[in-house]
Amino acid sequence: MGKWKNLFEIIFPYSNLLPLETVGALTLVYYVFLVGLEVDLKPITRFYYNKKAMVVAIAGVVFTLPVGAGLYYLLVTDMGQKSLQHSDSDKHMRGAVFWGMTLSCSSEFPEVAKILSDLKLLLTENGQLALTSSLINDLFSWTLLLMVLTQFYYASFWSLLVVVAFELLCFYLVHPFANWLIKKVGNGDREFVETQVMFLLHMVLVIGLISHELGAHSITGAFFLGVIIPKGALNNAVQDKVFDFVSAFMMPLFFIIVGERTIIQDLALDTHWLTVVIVIVLAFLVKMVFVFAVSWLYQMPLMEGLSLALLMNTKGTMPLIILYTAMDRLVSYQTTLTYIVIII
Numbered sequence: 001m002g003k004w005k006n007l008f009e010i011i012f013p014y015s016n017l018l019p020l021e022t023v024g025a026l027t028l029v030y031y032v033f034l035v036g037l038e039v040d041l042k043p044i045t046r047f048y049y050n051k052k053a054m055v056v057a058i059a060g061v062v063f064t065l066p067v068g069a070g071l072y073y074l075l076v077t078d079m080g081q082k083s084l085q086h087s088d089s090d091k092h093m094r095g096a097v098f099w100g101m102t103l104s105c106s107s108e109f110p111e112v113a114k115i116l117s118d119l120k121l122l123l124t125e126n127g128q129l130a131l132t133s134s135l136i137n138d139l140f141s142w143t144l145l146l147m148v149l150t151q152f153y154y155a156s157f158w159s160l161l162v163v164v165a166f167e168l169l170c171f172y173l174v175h176p177f178a179n180w181l182i183k184k185v186g187n188g189d190r191e192f193v194e195t196q197v198m199f200l201l202h203m204v205l206v207i208g209l210i211s212h213e214l215g216a217h218s219i220t221g222a223f224f225l226g227v228i229i230p231k232g233a234l235n236n237a238v239q240d241k242v243f244d245f246v247s248a249f250m251m252p253l254f255f256i257i258v259g260e261r262t263i264i265q266d267l268a269l270d271t272h273w274l275t276v277v278i279v280i281v282l283a284f285l286v287k288m289v290f291v292f293a294v295s296w297l298y299q300m301p302l303m304e305g306l307s308l309a310l311l312m313n314t315k316g317t318m319p320l321i322i323l324y325t326a327m328d329r330l331v332s333y334q335t336t337l338t339y340i341v342i343i344i
Helices: 005-011 014-037 042-046 051-062 064-076 086-104 109-118 125-154 157-186 194-214 218-228 233-261 264-268 273-297 302-313 318-328 334-343
Strands: none
Touching: 014 194, 014 218, 014 233, 014 318, 051 064, 051 125, 051 273, 051 302, 064 086, 064 273, 064 334, 086 125, 086 273, 086 318, 086 334, 109 125, 109 302, 125 157, 125 218, 125 302, 125 318, 157 194, 157 218, 194 218, 194 233, 233 318, 273 302, 273 334, 318 334
């Protein structure tokens, strides 16, 4: 609807776009913090023993990354009919990496859990496999996004090292300390007071600022802060007070920003329609094919393997977060953004 110029100028005049994007970015920080709150660290200790879930998650990421990058070049070269300028090689390389990352990630762990719960498949063997694979995929995706952003934005090995050290510090020092503090102060069960919840919501901004200054995106620090908060009364209190407001009221602002930056008319420009169809179909199928191949190697029943492939191929907010980040870092052409949004 934003392509109707008069309507867009009435609803979102130019003077309002900057504050709108600011609030949308802040909303995104709190959203990924809430996603992190729903991630349980306990199953991580069992990943080593759940080799099937690990193989499914790794296959869905490792094999999809290069294919996604290849599809990017297939699109921008119009199946080899156009030549790319050498001066733009670095920009295209970054765009290809972000395409690969976008196609390799799945729906967030809470979203997959909700799908399985709605379909009454949560407690089945296939449901548990999909749930565990999704959690591993989430951790891979966030770690990869962290490394790519740090390397592309700062182009420094030391910056990457500092960010990794910061995340390890959160896991091995802050997480045990938070466990001890909650048991000491709140006994892990009783309802936490308003001030403690507000303190944690302010800490989201502080950790986001620290991670941004260290070379990562602010959402990375917010996500890992949510992950290391122990499950219990504080976790539940934050979700009860904030989740509905952020997800139902504030997140539409983020989607408005993505939609406003997506120019649908670009699909009809400068690229043959056959290339468009081939790229969109292959991008839709790529992760599903690799996950299904793994299920076939494990001799899973045909329909169970297909359902697992479909579940791991669903896309949540994570791909849009990657694209939003790519837009901010000016590494993705506007035209290619339109294609990948349609693929999602």
